[in-house]
Amino acid sequence: MKKRMLFIVNPCSGTVKIKDSLLDICQIFCEAGYDLTLNVTKYISDAIKEALSQASHYDLVVCSGGDGTFNGMVSTLVSLEEHPSIGYIPSGSTNDFARSIGLNGSSIDIARQIMTGSPRKLDIGAFNQLYFSYVASFGAFTEASYNTPQSLKNRLGHLAYILEGVKDLSTIEPCRMKIVHGDEVMEGNYIWGAVCNSTSIGGMIRLNKELVDFNDGLFEVMLIKMPKTLIDLTKIVVSINTQSYDPDVITFFQASALDVYPETEIPWTLDGEYAPGSKEIHIENIHDSLQIII
Incomplete structure (x- = not known):
């Protein structure tokens, strides 16, 4: 019996170069x-649910699109x-x-890679009742992820996020919150x-590859404190660029689960897509949740 594959293509994502090689x-x-x-x-979740309702089993589900498209596939399948x-x-x-997991080359190259590659377990994140594949974030530049026009994203790539984020600089306000992980409270x-669970966030912040393991059951958590002086701001920039995090301005740790209690409800993004805030947020690593072929 032939193996069954569901292949979903988001026609609204990025520069849609895949259409030339589909x-x-x-x-x-x-x-x-x-x-x-x-x-x-573009309705990734609905497409997967409809396909699964018509066929009892697929051996492989492949999607083509951006981070949000991948999130739609992961969020549907993980349940x-x-x-x-x-x-x-x-x-x-x-x-x-x-970029983080090493999927490089043309669409045709990656398609061949999927056909000849090896399975690799992935941890997936739970964010209250939602899911994310690589990042849940809040604060400065967060709105840039979902406010940047798609046409600008298509033309400029991650530079578009930077340009949109620069608009936030004059209006940045700190988020007061309590975070609990294990026996620690901060x-x-x-x-x-x-x-x-990524070495790249928004195309702007990079984490040391030696720190990130996609299936170790742990998330990397980075919290940038409100700078009080220009010296603090300089420390933040240097810390991010050198990947050596100064505890005076950046809190960095690993955790399998944490609870976040912001004083006010603030917007988040999950894999670059808008997620509503809450005054109680539970984030948990679902270890070895899915298997990706790379």
């Missing part, structure tokens, strides 16, 4: 022995009792997750924070 990619998948179902849609293997052909503006005023 037939070649489908041929690669079919020649590898897959019975292929193709769906071109299933049986998880098919997944593949990802990045075609977004920034592609943080793809409180502070933070201008930005992220719970992540």
